[in-house]
Amino acid sequence: MSTQNGPDRPKTPAESADVNKVVTDTKAAQDAGVPMVSLVVDGKSVSVPKGTLVIEAAFSAGSDIPYFCYHPRLTSVGACRMCLASVELEMFGQRRASIMATCTVPAADGMVIKTTTPDVKKAQNGVLELILANHPLDCPVCDRGGECPLQNMTISYGPPNTRFIEDKRRYVKALPISDHVVLDRERCITCMRCTRFASEVAGDSKLGLINRGAQSEVGPFLGGTFDSNFSGNTIEICPVGALTSRQFRFKGRPWEVKSSDSICTKCSNGCNIAVGHRMGEVVRINGRVNEDINEEWTCDKGKFGNADVNSPERLTVPLIRDAHGALVETDWDTALSAVVTNLQYVAENYGSASLAAIGTTTGTVEDNVLLNKLYRGVYSATNLAYQLNEAPRRLPKASIVSVEKAQHIVSIGMDLAYDQPMYYLRSVKAQRNGAVVVSIDSVIGLGDVALTPESVVLVPDTLAAADYQVIDSACSAAGCGYSVLASDANAYGPYLAGLDGTEAPSVSDLSVGLDASSKATDVLSGLSAGSIKHVFVMGSDPVTHMRDSRLANAAFSSDAFVVVTSQFMNATTAKASVVLPIASFSETAGSYLNVDGQLQTVDAVVPPKAGTRPQWQVMLELNARVGNPLPVFTPSDVLPAGLVPGGSE
Amino acid sequence: MAKFTDDTKRRLDALIARYPTAKAALLPALWVAQEVYGGWLPPEAMQEVADHLGVPASDVAGVATFYTMYNKRPVAHHRIEICQNVACMVNGADELIGYCERKLGIHAGEMTADGTFSVERVECLGACCHAPALMVGSTYYENATEQTVDKLIEELANMPSESVNPPQSQMPEQGEF
Numbered sequence: 001m002s003t004q005n006g007p008d009r010p011k012t013p014a015e016s017a018d019v020n021k022v023v024t025d026t027k028a029a030q031d032a033g034v035p036m037v038s039l040v041v042d043g044k045s046v047s048v049p050k051g052t053l054v055i056e057a058a059f060s061a062g063s064d065i066p067y068f069c070y071h072p073r074l075t076s077v078g079a080c081r082m083c084l085a086s087v088e089l090e091m092f093g094q095r096r097a098s099i100m101a102t103c104t105v106p107a108a109d110g111m112v113i114k115t116t117t118p119d120v121k122k123a124q125n126g127v128l129e130l131i132l133a134n135h136p137l138d139c140p141v142c143d144r145g146g147e148c149p150l151q152n153m154t155i156s157y158g159p160p161n162t163r164f165i166e167d168k169r170r171y172v173k174a175l176p177i178s179d180h181v182v183l184d185r186e187r188c189i190t191c192m193r194c195t196r197f198a199s200e201v202a203g204d205s206k207l208g209l210i211n212r213g214a215q216s217e218v219g220p221f222l223g224g225t226f227d228s229n230f231s232g233n234t235i236e237i238c239p240v241g242a243l244t245s246r247q248f249r250f251k252g253r254p255w256e257v258k259s260s261d262s263i264c265t266k267c268s269n270g271c272n273i274a275v276g277h278r279m280g281e282v283v284r285i286n287g288r289v290n291e292d293i294n295e296e297w298t299c300d301k302g303k304f305g306n307a308d309v310n311s312p313e314r315l316t317v318p319l320i321r322d323a324h325g326a327l328v329e330t331d332w333d334t335a336l337s338a339v340v341t342n343l344q345y346v347a348e349n350y351g352s353a354s355l356a357a358i359g360t361t362t363g364t365v366e367d368n369v370l371l372n373k374l375y376r377g378v379y380s381a382t383n384l385a386y387q388l389n390e391a392p393r394r395l396p397k398a399s400i401v402s403v404e405k406a407q408h409i410v411s412i413g414m415d416l417a418y419d420q421p422m423y424y425l426r427s428v429k430a431q432r433n434g435a436v437v438v439s440i441d442s443v444i445g446l447g448d449v450a451l452t453p454e455s456v457v458l459v460p461d462t463l464a465a466a467d468y469q470v471i472d473s474a475c476s477a478a479g480c481g482y483s484v485l486a487s488d489a490n491a492y493g494p495y496l497a498g499l500d501g502t503e504a505p506s507v508s509d510l511s512v513g514l515d516a517s518s519k520a521t522d523v524l525s526g527l528s529a530g531s532i533k534h535v536f537v538m539g540s541d542p543v544t545h546m547r548d549s550r551l552a553n554a555a556f557s558s559d560a561f562v563v564v565t566s567q568f569m570n571a572t573t574a575k576a577s578v579v580l581p582i583a584s585f586s587e588t589a590g591s592y593l594n595v596d597g598q599l600q601t602v603d604a605v606v607p608p609k610a611g612t613r614p615q616w617q618v619m620l621e622l623n624a625r626v627g628n629p630l631p632v633f634t635p636s637d638v639l640p641a642g643l644v645p646g647g648s649e
Numbered sequence: 650m651a652k653f654t655d656d657t658k659r660r661l662d663a664l665i666a667r668y669p670t671a672k673a674a675l676l677p678a679l680w681v682a683q684e685v686y687g688g689w690l691p692p693e694a695m696q697e698v699a700d701h702l703g704v705p706a707s708d709v710a711g712v713a714t715f716y717t718m719y720n721k722r723p724v725a726h727h728r729i730e731i732c733q734n735v736a737c738m739v740n741g742a743d744e745l746i747g748y749c750e751r752k753l754g755i756h757a758g759e760m761t762a763d764g765t766f767s768v769e770r771v772e773c774l775g776a777c778c779h780a781p782a783l784m785v786g787s788t789y790y791e792n793a794t795e796q797t798v799d800k801l802i803e804e805l806a807n808m809p810s811e812s813v814n815p816p817q818s819q820m821p822e823q824g825e826f
């Protein structure tokens with residue numbers, strides 16, 4: 001036997017994450033003064049907080065116990081029996097040892113745990129032989145093969161062969177249960193991780209277990225579909241290949257997929273993710289641990305939506321408006337020259353008041369810094385905007401983590417599970433602890449909600465200015481305040497980049513709140529009035545996203561020269577003079593400030609799609625072309641001093 | 650189509666009141682639903698129970714499908730449930746089941762085309778001392794023979810079905826816990 005077997009076996013990233021979580025929780029409970037119990041695991045004495053499970057105590061002692069159904073973020077069910085170990089304790093005045101499922105037994109004073117005795121080995125063999133009795137062992141065509149806990153546990157703890165010769169249970173193999181997830185009931189070991197995830201974490205109970213014994217099957221409620229915004233997580237926590245991703249299925253073997261740390265930019269929450277890529281192409285998104293944001297989860301928008309980086313719809317060639325008014329393909333040099341020529345022409349003939357720029361709330365802080373250096377730095381332009389909505393500009397009072405401790409949560413005018421997924425998951429936690437969670441469609445319903453000073457009021461950034469006044473007065477009267485939750489991945493990044501013209505902007509300014517003036521309206525009015533003759537729109541789509549769509553349409557139908565950077569065609573690029581195709585989040589490095597004010601910096605994961613360029617490089621080149629060469633080699637070179645990324649763990 | 654009437658809901662509320670949580674009333678609530686839905690539990694019945702108890706539908710389905718005595722398919726008016734466990738088996742249960750199958754022209758687990766009878770293999774009925782035993786509705790037939798079967802089929806052919814649920818007297822009364 002190789003030394004990789006048994007307790008010394010290398011752990012998968014998911015297992016290491018589980019063990020880390022146990023160790024951190026144990027320490028936190030100890031620091032919080034939870035009474036300790038002492039026991040001996042494999043000859044080593046350990047003290048753990050009361051309530052710790054034996055399997056967790058064993059992890060803290062550095063022992064290895066194999067498991068399938070146990071998960072540190074789910075309640076224990078003892079469904080798989082993989083975690084058997086010898087537990088010796090005092091019963092009826094006598095010490096006796098017996099084999100127990102350690103994920104269901106709380107550690108107690110004086111216990112002696114043994115994880116490697118011949119009895120334990122035999123029990124582990126037996127459990128695996130039984131689990132495999134009905135398992136199809138179609139590993140060669142199973143997406144999980146190569147990163148499968150069942151394979152790993154079998155090689156480390158399993159019997160070398162089986163005594164079963166009976167037929168295995170058969171089902172329709174790949175059963176789609178939602179747009180994203182395929183179920184293979186033959187492979188399911190009924191560990192109930194997915195069903196517990198659905199009821200305890202996602203809070204929607206969209207998966208259940210029906211029938212019993214060997215006939216047990218997992219699935220959505222009879223005849224329904226697994227429609228949850230969090231379904232993708234079950235793929236990751238399923239210890240076998242029973243739940244697989246329709247998007248990733250057969251896209252590559254897990255060992256060919258490289259994983260790089262990144263953060264999701266599909267919404268403002270900033271979930272920490274591991275981007276799986278194979279031969280330069282993003283193939284899947286997994287969750288990565290960050291206790292302050294996403295714990296270890298992702299939403300489906302992030303997990304599956306980020307596949308748009310591979311979309312054939314991506315822009316890969318710069319576009320320029322020709323003499324006949326049509327947008328035609330061109331090369332980067334021509335496109336950038338056209339931008340520079342117009343910029344210099346407008347600046348010389350009409351002055352800096354005729355120049356404007358709209359910063360990016362989905363790109364990085366650094367993208368905005370370089371935009372600011374060009375327009376404000378070189379040309380002293382002051383018409384620099386970024387906020388397209390009418391919301392008060394202030395970081396939310398309630399952080400993501402704080403919501404799980406709330407007693408009364410009111411969300412107004414949004415689908416929390418879809419719009420603010422990580423706030424939603426914390427609200428489920430709060431609800432499980434007895435909190436009242438209320439969701440109202442619009443401010444009209446606010447009168448019916450009894451607010452108290454402890455109420456946590458969550459509001460999107462897409463309402464009309466008047467709505468915020470209504471909310472503000474209701475919440476000030478109740479003394480609870482309210483939290484505006486930004487939608488975009490980097491809503492305040494442009495502020496930190498200095499687009500407001502503030503000296504040394506900082507995150508703490510944002511906690512206090514900025515003034516409410518919407519510069520975007522000024523820029524758009526200037527455009528439609530003809531006083532602004534050149535505008536650089538960085539990675540946003542004001543024609544679609546401005547509340548005042550009439551103004552936005554008028555602005556971009558004017559004669560002004562409009563430069564737009566974008567990954568896709570949209571209503572604003574359609575009206576542009578020059579369109580520059582830019583790299584996606586996975587193809588560019590930089591920093592983002594998430595919804596509750598955490599600054600996170602990431603590296604590029606894959607090279608930019610052919611023909612596209614990272615936004616910061618485009619801005620660097622434009623700066624150089626107007627005679628402002630900057631000594632910048634990576635985005636972090638321009639991250640304003642004083643901004644220290646909290647980073648991701 | 651919802652089938653729970655105000656009366657059904659009153660019965661469910663009375664059941665819920667007996668338990669510390671609404672979820673705990675799930676088993677008796679499913680009996681009520683099975684009665685209201687004509688002897689079986691289609692998904693709509695489970696959904697109605699879920700809605701009334703405030704329990705996720707997937708949990709209700711889990712419980713309803715776990716127990717064989719909740720029917721997940723339409724059932725015959727008269728279900729001839731024949732014990733196939735050890736005591737009955739050694740006393741001729743298999744022969745008795747075969748006799749019923751031939752007589753009614755169906756296999757165990759099926760029901761006659763007119764929906765009057767079905768033959769079902771069940772586990773121990775707790776009447777081992779009078780094996781073989783069979784049960785129709787809530788009536789036991791012990792030391793059953795081919796003649797017993799002939800007679801009961803003749804008698805039941807034109808009788809309306811009795812409740813498939815356990816008699817109310819067997820349901821726990823308030824305060825019995």
Ligand code: SF4
Nearest residue numbers: 188189191192194238
């Ligand atoms: S599908 Fe996977 S996670 Fe769900 S019960 Fe089966 S093995 Fe466990």
Ligand code: SF4
Nearest residue numbers: 264266267271299302
């Ligand atoms: S919650 Fe937001 S940041 Fe997290 S995975 Fe979903 S879209 Fe991405």
Ligand code: FES
Nearest residue numbers: 078080081083103
């Ligand atoms: S891990 Fe303990 S029973 Fe499954």
Ligand code: FES
Nearest residue numbers: 732734737774776
């Ligand atoms: S074995 Fe048939 S009644 Fe018990």
